[in-house]
Amino acid sequence: MLRRAGRAAGQVFYGMTTFDWVRDLRRGRAENESLFLLIAFGDLVGLPLLPPYYSLRLLPFVMPSLERWKRALLRERDWTDLIGLIEGAE
């Protein structure tokens, strides 16, 4: 019981302190990965930038992230998407 409460308090604490920091880092990494995928596999979204030979050699390494990348790239966005980045605006 006490251990569970302690763990929950730790998780709340993490949420209040470094959770958004970690998310920003993830966002930065995702942007870099997205750029790489766009260069290497641009033809998947209609932008052939790299000769297919090299793309095919890279394919096994990027296979796990392809689906996620396409979903993130093609998602509809508007201004209100950015709101999530402004924490504690009150």
Add this chain to the structure above:
Amino acid sequence: MNSLLVLILAAAGIVLGYFVYARHIDRKVVQPDPKKATPARMYMDGVDFTPANRNVLFGYQFKSIAALGPIMGPIVAVQWGWLPALAWVILGTFFIGWVQDYGAMMMGVRRDGETMGALSYKLISPRARRILMIFIYFYLLLIMGSFGNAVGKNLMTNPRNPLGMIIVVLMGILGGQMTYKWRRDIILTTVVTVVISFVGIWVSTLPGVAAFFTAIYGGAKSPVLFLGNTQAQVIGTLLVIVFCYLGSVLPIWSYAQPINYISFWIVSLGMLGGLIGLLIWRPGMGDFPVYTQFTTASGPLWPILFVTIACGAISGWHSLVSTSGTARQLEKETDALPVGGGAMFMEMGFAVMAFLTATVAFGGLKGYQDAGGAGAALGVFSKGLAAFLNVIRVPREFGMAYGSVFLTIMALTIMQLAVRFMRVASAELVGKQVPAMKNTHVGTIVALILTLVFVWVIPWLTIWTAFGAANQLMAGLALLLIALWLMSEGRKHAWALYPSAFMIITTIAALVYLAYTNFAKLGNPKITTQGFLASLLVGLIAVVLTVAAVILVADGVKALAKPGAHKQPKAA
């Protein structure tokens, strides 16, 4: 009334509100399904859509919604007496606040993690999205104006504040360097930066340091510059502007984010110390009146009180955070109540704490007015917090400087991100017509010049009311969207629709009052240039927001009346 009784009353409100009313709505009406895939699971992208533990999300949501709003609102609102302010904080959260936060989160989860923009486009009308954008831009401008005014023209003019603030900012930069460049452990980084920040705040209270800033500010009686602002106010606001400029143009990891992190420690330790001091002291309200009069310096109790306390009772901003931020990270649908509802009820506790600093810390009404009253809410809070901290043997002088730095840094961490957002927004809006606006520095400078105009020209109480009105209008819209969504799912919706009607009617009345009183001032032959500009600006903003609200309500009513909006009720 004794402070302990107020805390017990607030705790009772939380227990009844969360465990009885909110839980009933959650289980019987919305009926979340823990086995249903949430957007975080369906569209996982590792960044925005990522399932997170509900305790972590609770901490994140609370931190995202609780900042200066729940502190300033109740302190300003006690000018109507303590009862109206306390009643609105508790009953507002009970019947409206959590409904919006939780409802927006569930709506986001059930509608594929769509943002408020997309939801208003689909559920109300295409132009509702554009109107929402107008709200957001004005909202951000008013945040900058009200926070910039409260900090730059009030807190920063205290010569014991600037050095502490500068040291905390420097510690934030050091924290960023230690974490990212030197790869130091986060615990070591935290200890070093937080301890040095506290030492810096203490150094700022030394007489020599205060004398230095007094000399820079132009002596005890600072000369008047720019539209009636004193030299101290001009320097104070310029310091704020420089801070925001750096926050907007520097990489987020090196500046904004680590400063935000350090400020968490300063704020949470201060609140914890204040709460302990309050519980030990348990002072009464003395001669603080239950009710003063219907019309005060801010305006009539209805509708102005209801926009004066926004965050802490109900705030439209939370709906944006709940949809664009948290709804996309919920692991299970059943987590929405503890995260959305729970964080809102906890914020109510935060607002009650601020309420107590105004009503019990000074022994009565005169003490509250001497501390600055409604026109200097942040000053009241820092002095009240110092009184609570004094109970646990924190010297009053240090406590006041600490309270000032605590609030300054809290406001600045928000302002730097708001400028960042305004810069991006202006590049999106007019970047094609004016390519220079796409430049980071140009976009930031334009946003900051607009901020300076608001800060230097408009009186704080007026801008705070306008800010509250913009915020509450967004709350009315969010509640309307929630009601429409519930109808589209064939669920009971009165628990969202009635609060929506109340918020929209109250906010439109507040905006009409603001527009009327400000335009009426323009005809006064004795009005100063500053007064004329301030009234014109606020009047115009109130008109724009009123027109936007009327269009929105008209579209919302049409959407409500649409035959497709209603589905057969689902079994409860």
